[in-house]
Amino acid sequence: MEEANPGTVRPGGRTARVRAAVLRAAGDALAEQGFAHLDLADIARRADVGKTTVYRRWGTVTSLVADLLVDMAEQSLPRTETGSLLGDLKANARLVQRTLADPRQGKLFKAVIAAATCDAGTADALHRFYAIRIAEWAPCVRQAIDRGEAPEGTDPHDVIRAVSAPLYYRLLTSADPLDEATADRAAEAAVAATRAGAYRR
Amino acid sequence: MEEANPGTVRPGGRTARVRAAVLRAAGDALAEQGFAHLDLADIARRADVGKTTVYRRWGTVTSLVADLLVDMAEQSLPRTETGSLLGDLKANARLVQRTLADPRQGKLFKAVIAAATCDAGTADALHRFYAIRIAEWAPCVRQAIDRGEAPEGTDPHDVIRAVSAPLYYRLLTSADPLDEATADRAAEAAVAATRAGAYRR
DNA sequence: TCCATAACGGAACTCCGGTTTCGTTAGTGG
DNA sequence: CCACTAACGAAACCGGAGTTCCGTTATGGA
Numbered sequence: 465m466e467e468a469n470p471g472t473v474r475p476g477g478r479t480a481r482v483r484a485a486v487l488r489a490a491g492d493a494l495a496e497q498g499f500a501h502l503d504l505a506d507i508a509r510r511a512d513v514g515k516t517t518v519y520r521r522w523g524t525v526t527s528l529v530a531d532l533l534v535d536m537a538e539q540s541l542p543r544t545e546t547g548s549l550l551g552d553l554k555a556n557a558r559l560v561q562r563t564l565a566d567p568r569q570g571k572l573f574k575a576v577i578a579a580a581t582c583d584a585g586t587a588d589a590l591h592r593f594y595a596i597r598i599a600e601w602a603p604c605v606r607q608a609i610d611r612g613e614a615p616e617g618t619d620p621h622d623v624i625r626a627v628s629a630p631l632y633y634r635l636l637t638s639a640d641p642l643d644e645a646t647a648d649r650a651a652e653a654a655v656a657a658t659r660a661g662a663y664r665r
Numbered sequence: 666m667e668e669a670n671p672g673t674v675r676p677g678g679r680t681a682r683v684r685a686a687v688l689r690a691a692g693d694a695l696a697e698q699g700f701a702h703l704d705l706a707d708i709a710r711r712a713d714v715g716k717t718t719v720y721r722r723w724g725t726v727t728s729l730v731a732d733l734l735v736d737m738a739e740q741s742l743p744r745t746e747t748g749s750l751l752g753d754l755k756a757n758a759r760l761v762q763r764t765l766a767d768p769r770q771g772k773l774f775k776a777v778i779a780a781a782t783c784d785a786g787t788a789d790a791l792h793r794f795y796a797i798r799i800a801e802w803a804p805c806v807r808q809a810i811d812r813g814e815a816p817e818g819t820d821p822h823d824v825i826r827a828v829s830a831p832l833y834y835r836l837l838t839s840a841d842p843l844d845e846a847t848a849d850r851a852a853e854a855a856v857a858a859t860r861a862g863a864y865r866r
Numbered sequence: 867t868c869c870a871t872a873a874c875g876g877a878a879c880t881c882c883g884g885t886t887t888c889g890t891t892a893g894t895g896g
Numbered sequence: 897c898c899a900c901t902a903a904c905g906a907a908a909c910c911g912g913a914g915t916t917c918c919g920t921t922a923t924g925g926a
Binding site: 476515 | 882883884885886891892893894
Binding site for chain 3: 669672675678683709714715
């Protein structure tokens with residue numbers, strides 16, 4: 465007789481309220497202090513729940529981060545459409561830039577990336593989160609192919625990744641500003657490379 | 666009377682031997698288990714030194730990682746020259762790819778990036794490490810400008826960063842393979858974007 | 867070579883994050 | 897509405913990472 469994980473038999477009601485409060489508290493704490501010294505008892509206090517509950521339901525910091533990533537993936541924004549590849553990729557770059565440059569969101573993303581380096585389950589959740597984001601924006605590259613703005617055989621996922629990569633690299637490896645010019649440059653570079661066939665497979 | 670930090674009055678002899686052993690042990694442990702649960706007493710055991718010494722000299726895990734980054738920056742490889750921008754950027758991309766795809770080095774880089782998200786001193790050391798690497802390879806873009814392969818006003822640092830960024834993005838946000846084709850594509854995309862003037866300032 | 871002391875390490879100690887226990891509260895289905 | 901139990905939380909407990917103490921070893925300059 466396999467025992468169900470806590471919170472899975474009755475996922476609604478109080479259980480859902482506790483999850484929401486704990487995930488909100490976790491996001492706040494991650495943004496404030498990063499991943500390293502995250503303390504589940506502190507999360508419990510912030511969420512106004514018992515620390516036993518947090519240990520029972522999530523067990524470890526990285527499991528809590530993985531659950532937060534699942535929640536973030538469910539909440540993420542749909543893409544916009546501008547009618548041109550450059551316009552779409554600039555919109556995407558600006559969205560990523562605004563997120564990473566936001567004091568709370570930028571730190572939160574750093575923290576979840578750090579957590580994912582330390583735990584396979586969290587890494588899976590992070591990979592899924594980004595796969596969902598990339599899949600959300602990939603159609604704009606397909607549309608560009610249809611409009612003749614990108615060569616046949618261009619991999620849409622590669623193009624979308626090429627827009628985000630310089631912004632994340634900047635966030636994680638330097639203290640350089642993450643401004644709109646940087647975002648626009650990332651989009652322009654991705655468009656130029658796309659047109660030149662660099663992402664053809 | 667300001668007290669000197671341990672190891673700074675007599676930095677040679679036994680002090681240097683202890684540092685070398687501790688940094689080697691730290692690199693191994695970071696590669697094996699990531700950053701989160703790094704235990705200074707374990708590092709001391711691996712290095713065959715007293716744990717008091719590790720706490721006295723480095724104090725925290727992140728300070729030890731920062732010192733490891735200083736050491737890594739001192740050890741890094743000089744750039745190669747191929748005579749063409751594409752050749753040079755491919756060489757750079759391949760070097761980064763080989764490093765990140767290496768089982769030990771890839772994990773080590775993930776771990777130091779994670780550590781840098783958690784501590785300002787470690788972040789500074791990481792930023793310096795990458796600034797040194799980028800400065801090492803920037804001359805190849807300057808040479809390309811001189812040869813007419815890149816437009817005047819191209820920012821060499823932007824170009825070198827554009828080569829690395831997709832590889833780090835792949836390492837940190839997905840489980841996708843980091844192969845030579847990916848490295849070559851990063852170089853080709855950077856060259857195409859450079860030629861199109863995307864990195865002109 | 868000698869000496870002052872920087873740097874060292876073993877052992878004892880502390881404290882806080884993680885674990886266990888068990889009575890209480892909320893949810894669900896008959 | 898009621899009975900069963902999933903989920904909850906307070907309190908007590910535990911152990912290992914971090915800290916302190918003090919005798920030992922190695923270094924560098926006179």
